[in-house]
Amino acid sequence: MYKIAVLPGDGIGPEIVPEAVKVLEAVSRRAGIEFQFTEALVGGAAIDTRGIALPPETLELCRQSDAVLLGAVGGPKWDTLPPAERPETAALLPLRKELGLYANLRPAFLYDSLVEASPLKKEIVTGTDLIIVRELTGGLYFGAKKREQTAGGEMAYDTMYYSRAEIERIVRLAFAIARQRRCHLTSVDKANVLTTSRLWRDTVEDIKGEFPEVTVEHMYVDNCAMQLVRRPAQFDVIVTENTFGDILSDQASVLTGSIGMLPSASIGGAVALYEPCHGSAPDIAGQQKANPLATILSAAMMLKYSFKMDQAAAAVEAAVGRVLARGYRTPDLYVPGTQLVGTAEMGQLVRRELEEG
Ligand code: IPM
Ligand code: MG
Numbered sequence: 001m002y003k004i005a006v007l008p009g010d011g012i013g014p015e016i017v018p019e020a021v022k023v024l025e026a027v028s029r030r031a032g033i034e035f036q037f038t039e040a041l042v043g044g045a046a047i048d049t050r051g052i053a054l055p056p057e058t059l060e061l062c063r064q065s066d067a068v069l070l071g072a073v074g075g076p077k078w079d080t081l082p083p084a085e086r087p088e089t090a091a092l093l094p095l096r097k098e099l100g101l102y103a104n105l106r107p108a109f110l111y112d113s114l115v116e117a118s119p120l121k122k123e124i125v126t127g128t129d130l131i132i133v134r135e136l137t138g139g140l141y142f143g144a145k146k147r148e149q150t151a152g153g154e155m156a157y158d159t160m161y162y163s164r165a166e167i168e169r170i171v172r173l174a175f176a177i178a179r180q181r182r183c184h185l186t187s188v189d190k191a192n193v194l195t196t197s198r199l200w201r202d203t204v205e206d207i208k209g210e211f212p213e214v215t216v217e218h219m220y221v222d223n224c225a226m227q228l229v230r231r232p233a234q235f236d237v238i239v240t241e242n243t244f245g246d247i248l249s250d251q252a253s254v255l256t257g258s259i260g261m262l263p264s265a266s267i268g269g270a271v272a273l274y275e276p277c278h279g280s281a282p283d284i285a286g287q288q289k290a291n292p293l294a295t296i297l298s299a300a301m302m303l304k305y306s307f308k309m310d311q312a313a314a315a316v317e318a319a320v321g322r323v324l325a326r327g328y329r330t331p332d333l334y335v336p337g338t339q340l341v342g343t344a345e346m347g348q349l350v351r352r353e354l355e356e357g
Helices: 013-031 044-050 056-066 087-099 112-117 164-180 193-210 222-228 244-254 293-306 310-325 344-354
Strands: 002-009 037-038 067-072 103-107 129-134 145-152 153-158 184-189 213-221 237-240 265-267 270-272
Touching: 002 013, 002 044, 002 056, 002 270, 013 037, 013 067, 013 213, 013 293, 013 310, 013 344, 044 087, 044 112, 067 293, 103 164, 103 244, 103 293, 112 310, 129 164, 129 244, 153 237, 153 310, 164 184, 164 237, 184 193, 184 222, 184 244, 213 222, 222 244, 237 244, 265 293, 293 310, 293 344, 310 344
Parallel strands: 002 037, 002 067, 067 270, 129 237, 184 213, 184 237
Antiparallel strands: 103 129, 103 265, 145 153, 265 270
């Protein structure tokens, strides 16, 4: 039996998360393994009912669970709160930090039938199958920051801080992932300007001897942004620091047809957290327009990384592939000639494929 903490959060979160939960239930019936789901408040939803974005009982539930499934947090209603109280900075970042989730895996895989959904030309996106390994508990997000009035006017700073130990653990993990895939690692930095990047690059150079089967290449982040849309199939595993990874993963999502296709796993601690890469999409919340596939694919990552149920994970991914091949599309993926469906309908289609497949 596995205990799963379920944190739907805000915006489209309460629409997409139940679809992933139902997929996990279908998996559990097939595999004869029991999943126990417990829901808790996080983000704006928690601010509204508990007065705080990450209530201690939510954090405690996550700690007591075998895995966490999260929807999204944030929305216009809470955007005017001071940074220390906002859903993003007061719930999501502390949750990642408290659970020790230093590695964020974001696979960008293009399903064959979605080639037409990408704004990029078919010959460019074809063959996209990469994973971004983003450092998640360091860098600008967590370094010293301040905004203040000075004699010379208002000023602000954020600090990009990395220790060698922080870089070593994420880089080793990325090498290990590359070894399981096509054995190519691209380490992304800005070593021509940033000191942290020079430490990053030196650390990669020092570690690479431990993984002789993996070829490693260093790439500046600006060039990587260009290469991702110019020749994405050149990438296998990309490892990079927190902010670069945040930006590059949104960009990579477009290669898959929509950011609604990009799942993520945050690992490195005792309990891992699974969430779609997209946000709470308040503009379409409550309208059954959201694509639940990124969350369903995040649940597949949970099966793989937390429960070692690789076959079940592959079955979920294959079911998603078959539903897409049959032409069903949520609005974000829609192109003329395909069949438009809503959030719950898409979830149900995947479940049916899973049960029949
Ligand atoms: C993401 C999101 C978050 C991040 C925000 C909501 C704080 O953009 O998971 O990529 O920047 O990490
Ligand atoms: Mg982001």
